[in-house]
Amino acid sequence: MFATTDTSIWASAQSERAVARQLEPAPHSDPRLWRAGSTPRQVLDALWASFQRAVKVHGELSAPIGETATSTEMRLKLLLMRQLLIDVALNAQFLRNDPNRPPAAASGAEPIELPLRLELGVHCQETEYLRANVIEGQQRVLSALGEENETTRSVVLDEALGALWAALWRQEDVDLVTTQILYANRVYDALPRGLDRALGALAAAGVRPSRPERWFAGYTWLYGDRDGRPYDTNAHTERVAFALEDVIRSNYRRDVAALRVAFPDEPLYAACLRRLDSGDPDAFSSPDQFSATLRASAQASDRRVQDLLRRVAAFGFHFLKVEFRQNALKFEEVVDIMLPPATIERWLGERVAYAKLSAPKRLRLLTALLQDEDRNLPARIWEDYWSATEPGFRAKQDAYAGGDYIELLKSDPDYIRAHDARMTYDCLQMIARYGDRMTMHGIAELEDIDAALALLFLFAAAGARHAVDIALQPEDMDGAVALEDAVARLYENPAYREHLRVRGDVQYITFGPSDTGKAGGKAMHKANMKIARRHRQIAGAYGIELVPNIVIGHEHARCNGPQGEILEEYGAADGDVVRYMLSGCIEMRSFLLTPRLAEQSIANILTAQGLRAAEARRLGPAGRESRAAEGREIDxxxxxxxxxxxxxxxxxxxxxxxxxxxxxxxxxxxxxxxxxxxxxxxxxxxxxxxxxxxxxxxxxxxxxxxxxxxxxxxxxxxxxxxxxxxxxxxxxxxxxxxxxxxxxxxxxxxxxxxxxxxxxxxxxxxxxxxxxxxxxxxxxxxxxxxxxxxxxxxxxxxxxxxxxxxxxxxxxxxxxxxxxLADWPELRAEVAWKEAALAPYHEVLVATRRDPNALSRSAIHDLYSGYLLSANTDLSLIHPETARALNWS
Known part of the structure; x- marks a missing residue:
């Protein structure tokens, strides 16, 4: 029976029995305990009791029909289920208790109007260790808890828990595009209410955002992040772009169809349905045309039409923009293979390979090539290189058909160098073709500013000069310090300054990626926060607007913590635009698992941004400088x-x-x-x-x-x-x-x-x-x-x-x-709970180190997934104010 199996999973070792007693479900758990005022542990107990009830319908706990499991595998499966329900319990109480209420404007404070724009990165990637059907199962359980009718909730909750349990046994791989669309649709559904909640909260604080058509935009790195991904191709990227467009048009058709049912006498909605088909002879040529048609309807002021207009302004026909990133070393390698030493000798007077040049000499060379009177010079250099290379490359390509990239790199590195050059060229041309939805290219592992000129040169070689904005991304201490020291020279460089003028004098710099924490610990993120503020000052001296692209995360190498604090410490709210990347799997689930959670998350981020921006403007230059000085007492x-x-x-x-x-x-x-x-x-x-x-x-x-x-x-x-x-x-x-x-x-x-x-x-x-x-x-x-x-x-x-x-x-x-953790009692309570939940894993982890073949691949997946669910950043660290509102007793 279930109860016997349940007891055994917690008492795996004598040393863990005290923990096991804490983790056993309450004998009379009431599913109504999910309401506000309940402790997260009580919500978990209620969910676990409901899970017991659901499986007891079948008389015993077992694997689904067609599946078999050893006792160890069953134990790990139950532990994973437990961790998933802990996650649900915390999110349920977060939804019930997060007030999203900022303090009212201080007495005598003048109302303030300011621009507000959030560009939210919604990035599904292969670091997601839960399968899509498990995520959907978690989502169903959390949504079931929101059912107001208690009788209905009990039925729906039992069904959702059964579906989640069944999902744990399914073995299919993650389809990243499908999962990406799942989260993008959460943003789509939640956007209007999330904006309304943020605007209401800001209004209470005397803040009125301007330019509503610019308040929100979304982007992803899925199949655009080429850094270290040699198997990703342009076909992958185009699949994402096409899928996102198909889904956004489908969403619009669904919403317009609902308007047509609500207002059958309005002929414009039938026309919209037809013209949303991109194959129609009279199809909308732009989102603006679609919006203009909606505004021409007699119901333009209706809330449903206004919601749709907001979505069109945010998502266009692309849904999420696909942004690109590649390692700086890759640009160096491609330029090196393109530029023969004879060409370098002509411009620098020395016959040497590009890779052997110092950074200042590379900068001189690339500037000269980009500023030459012959604007087609970079393209001709590419054509000369490729015409000489292509015959041999194509012959090898045929011979190596089906070969593995890494194996070929070992056996024929020259072929792979030519392959990478061609892939880079084709990628940059593709970006230019999709200019409405591919507008950014980042440079990862940036060590010096010559990499920015190398990317400009390669875009020019591909016939796409100034096609995108460039995001600089230093990751470790050496790169961050080097860029801070050299960025003024980049802004003074005539070729790069021309690029900035064409792109609107905006410079993007990415802060907070996981490699920063890996290579420097938490202190490197703090150092980067100070460096980011200095970057804004340097850019401002050249009339350039700095936009920090902040990568946040729940994985501990990343920059993590309360949203408002992160915005403030990076000085992000000192400008008009904030780019905020949800960079991984845990962040996506924590922010976007259900429509209500997504609505709340959008509201919280926008509110934090608006409040910090208003505070920065009210402080004035002296006050902002005082804030920027915080942290300077520490080296x-x-x-x-x-x-x-x-x-x-x-x-x-x-x-x-x-x-x-x-x-x-x-x-x-x-x-x-x-x-x-x-x-x-x-x-x-x-x-x-x-x-x-x-x-x-x-x-x-x-x-x-x-x-x-x-x-x-x-x-x-x-x-x-x-x-x-x-x-x-x-x-x-x-x-x-x-x-x-x-x-x-x-x-x-x-x-x-x-x-x-x-x-x-x-x-x-x-x-x-x-x-x-x-x-x-x-x-x-x-x-x-x-x-x-x-x-x-x-x-x-x-x-x-x-x-x-x-x-x-x-x-x-x-x-x-x-x-x-005595000064943070809510964090102390949550950490104690999570650490107790991890204790049953310790014996298995130690045992598998001694005997790596002790577990099946499926059991390893359950061990890995369950442990990480409770081992990563806690709600009380990300949302401390909400955590303080919870009952942890």
Missing amino acids: WLAIVRHYKSRFFDHPSLPALLKAVARFDLVRATAKGTRPPTRNFLIKDLESDPASIRAIPWTRAIMLCGLHHELIGASTLAGREASELAGLAKADRTFGRYVKNLAYAAARSNLDLAWRTLRGAPLSRADIEALGAEDAAGAADPAAALLAFVHLEHVAAKRVVFKATRGREPDDAWAIRTDEV
């Missing part, structure tokens, strides 16, 4: 340098990764076409940590209990407690960093890390002795480096204690998790 880059020298760049890191990081689980669950490392020729993934992709890196480390983002805290641990406490109160940037440290320390599980490495935790004396060794020369370099990480964890707890208590702890080793 963030010094923390990053410590992180890099003692951990990320340390020669012992490969040994530690091989010993504890769970890349075996990451690889076994990998989807999509992006290899987990940038170094395609590498044989041993862990041997080149810098090349490992950030999300696989973060997940592999988190699965052994480590949170690397706190490393570097020891550089602050020696400061006086009174100094740290005063700084935490006076400086919001530092205060938020302290909270980030506290969270990372609380979510770290060093016992799990040591058990993964050595089978059992080590004593304090052993850890201190190992940590005192030079890991590079230690007999066991992995253990020595893990000891260093352990000492950094203790130092982080010490910093948090001193900053929040104002005194030195008696013993930093003895600081408990509840003490670390």
Whole structure:
């Protein structure tokens, strides 16, 4: 029976029985407990009781017909179900309790009118570890909780829980385009009400946004992000673009058909239905034509028509724009293969390959080529290269038909170089063809400004000069510092300045991607926030508007935290436009799982943006400068340098990764076409940590209990407690960093890390002795480096204690998790709940490290998915005000 199986899954080991008792469902859970005022745990208990009731209809808990499972597989399946319902319980209470009510305007404050534009990145990608049918099942359960009629809710909820359980057993792969459309449709459905809620909240604070036709736009990187994705093609990208257009036109037809039913005497709606068919001889040539026809109807002021007009203004006929990103190194490689040394000698006076040139010389060369009187010079250089290359390339292409990219890179790198050049050229031409929906190209891993000129040159070679805006994306400390130092020279460069003038004197810079946190920890995100503000000042001095493209996330390598705080610290609200990328799977589900959740999320982001923008304008230049100065008492880059020298760049890191990081689980669950490392020729993934992709890196480390983002805290641990406490109160940037440290320390599980490495935790004396060794020369370099990480964890707890208590702890080793998070009780409660939910996984994780073949592929997927659901950023960290409104007792 179900109850017997349920008890067994929580009591997997003697050490976890205390946790198991906490996790067992309440015996009399009432499904009505989902209402406001209930604790999230009570909502989970109610859901679990409903799940029990649903499966007991069949007499016992079992796999669906046609499926079989071992006891371990069934246990992991139940654990995954539990984690999914924890997620639903939190989202349900978030929906019920999030007030979205900003403070009213201060007495005497003048109402303010300001431009408002949110460009929201809705990006479905292969890092989604839940299958689409599981996401849809979660969505059904959450929607069922919103049913007002209790009798109906009970029936619908049981059906939804049964459907979710069945979905866990289905094995089909994720269809990224289908999942992308699912989330895009959530935005479509939620947009009008989300805008209304934001406008109402802003009006209460004396803020009136102007230019309503520009308030919202959406974009995606799906099949546009080519960085490290050699198997993605233009056909993939066009499939996304065509699918999005088909869906948006279908949505419009559905809404117009509803208007036609409501207003049968209005002939314009029948005409709209016909003209929305792109194959019709009189089809709308632009979204503006469609909007004009709607405005000409007699019902133009009707709320339903107004909602449709808002959607057309936001989504056009493209739904989401497809934006591109490629690694700076790829542009260097393509220009290098195109430009023969003889051409370089003509312009620079030295016969050398492009790749051998210094950055200043590359800049001189590319500027000369772009500024030449012959505007077709870049195109002719391409034509000369390709006419000489094509015959041999085509012959090899035929011979290699069906060959694998990475294998061919190993056996015939010259062929792959030509292949990449052709793919790049064709991609840039495709972008120019779809100019209404492909308007941005980012440069990842930017190290110097010559990469921006290289991309301009390649667009010109493809006959698409100035076709798109360029987004600069430095990711690690070296790139961020180099760009800040060099960007003024880029703005002074005549070729680049011409490009900016054509594009409206707007420069986009991307901040917050996962590689930033991977290569520098939480401190690198803080450093980037300061750098972003300086970028706005530099751009402003040249009459250029800076638009920060902020990547947020719930994965710990990314920039995460409350939306308003992130906007403020990046200085994003100092301008008129905010670009906010929901960069991964967890963010998508947290923001857009249901229409109500999407509506609330859109309202929250727009409200936060409007309030911060109004505050910045009311503060004036002096006040804004004072805000920008926050965080300057801390040398963030010094923390990053410590992180890099003692951990990320340390020669012992490969040994530690091989010993504890769970890349075996990451690889076994990998989807999509992006290899987990940038170094395609590498044989041993862990041997080149810098090349490992950030999300696989973060997940592999988190699965052994480590949170690397706190490393570097020891550089602050020696400061006086009174100094740290005063700084935490006076400086919001530092205060938020302290909270980030506290969270990372609380979510770290060093016992799990040591058990993964050595089978059992080590004593304090052993850890201190190992940590005192030079890991590079230690007999066991992995253990020595893990000891260093352990000492950094203790130092982080010490910093948090001193900053929040104002005194030195008696013993930093003895600081408990509840003490670390004492200043944030709602976060403490949620973390305790999540960590208890993770405890049943620990024995399995340790056992599979010793016996990697112990689990089937399906069981590994359930282990991986369930663990990550409760291991990532908590609601209380992203939405602290809402979390404070919840009942955690």
